[in-house]
Amino acid sequence: MRLRVYFTPGEVHAGDLRGTSAAVVDAVRATSSIVEAIANGARAVHPAVTVGEAVRLRAELAEDGERPLLCGERGGIRPGGFDLGNSPAEFTPPAVGGRRLVMTTTNGTRAFAAAVGADRVLAASFLNRSAVADAVRGDRAVAVVCAGRKGRFALDDAVCAGHVVRAVIERAAAPVTLDDGATAARDLAGRYGVSGEMLAGTAAGRALVEAGLGADLALCASADRRQIVPMMYDRVITVPRG
């Protein structure tokens, strides 16, 4: 298996992800929120890059008879008129059960946009790290695409990517070839455990604490809390349901 890590969406070039399963990571907080939402019964998450695109998408879905929830953040904060922000704890069964969500976040939804050329796109976080590794176990090429922060390297995502890399290696039947990014992510994951304190030491974590949302960090660091792997089908993130 070929295993790569991209630390920012900008590192992904057109065609890079052909033949590849791409696990998108925005540990603090978008992919954590997506995992919680789907685990708690949301039917699907529709990522939108801009607030305007999110508002239009909600209107389109409403025309089809849906009652979609608008959720996400700008600068960490829920925009006016949005139903939910981007705290994983908001996506409870009563809040999201049976609903479609339109989500726009500063960094996370751009990473899904960058991953569109992959054969499969998975939502990965500390919450479902092992489930993601199980899902890609037999694949020939796997890439972790980190959302990063404002186009730059983000330590929370890099450490999360590294924990995914380690979980993938543990399960591998055949030898795994790591690129430079996967090697570095694996090493950083070895240096850092998974904890809210670790996340609080990253730029994303510090910004969240300053915004009064530091309580989210412990939830974002809850390793293997969920066994689901949301996947993107035709730009909609969901899981196969019975």
Next chain:
Amino acid sequence: MRLRVYFTPGEVHAGDLRGTSAAVVDAVRATSSIVEAIANGARAVHPAVTVGEAVRLRAELAEDGERPLLCGERGGIRPGGFDLGNSPAEFTPPAVGGRRLVMTTTNGTRAFAAAVGADRVLAASFLNRSAVADAVRGDRAVAVVCAGRKGRFALDDAVCAGHVVRAVIERAAAPVTLDDGATAARDLAGRYGVSGEMLAGTAAGRALVEAGLGADLALCASADRRQIVPMMYDRVITVPRG
């Protein structure tokens, strides 16, 4: 002091480097070659992003009565018509003494282009790691700009950046604030020593070995071999000479 590391030129946004000393790193091999060239008596290195730009620049300099040398690589190999490639060992006193060099490399010269907005731009490598740290000691904001590899994270540059970060921290009189990139680079440098074997395990190192140029790696890993810090003045890299 604020200390940042950018792992790719693409992470640098316009205005980021204002008020900042930027150390450009392309450990394998451009900044190693620049340090060797200047240490061995080259008057200056003129970076050019494309081969065409390099050829034009040589012609312009020749019109001014210079006898500039054209050097660099594409895919690791010296282009036809070039005087020198990009092996640090080529830049000997007989080859470069008293000469101006026009240099174009796949990744390194792009990093210098990205750093143009900085207050000072320095050429950094394992060869002059401590000298670079001495040079920025009193600065308020320092950034390491890694060349990366084809727009992506490169482990050789990240480890070199981390060794620069460690050397800067060792010398700091005031507290040093690290961003996520500098934190990760510092940790990776702690994981990896400086050696040709380490470089041979990176993507850049493997490509060099495959091109039959693996002998360059030991020289690129010669920590603190040189005490000079080439700096870019008006897009020309040189050192003040008496």
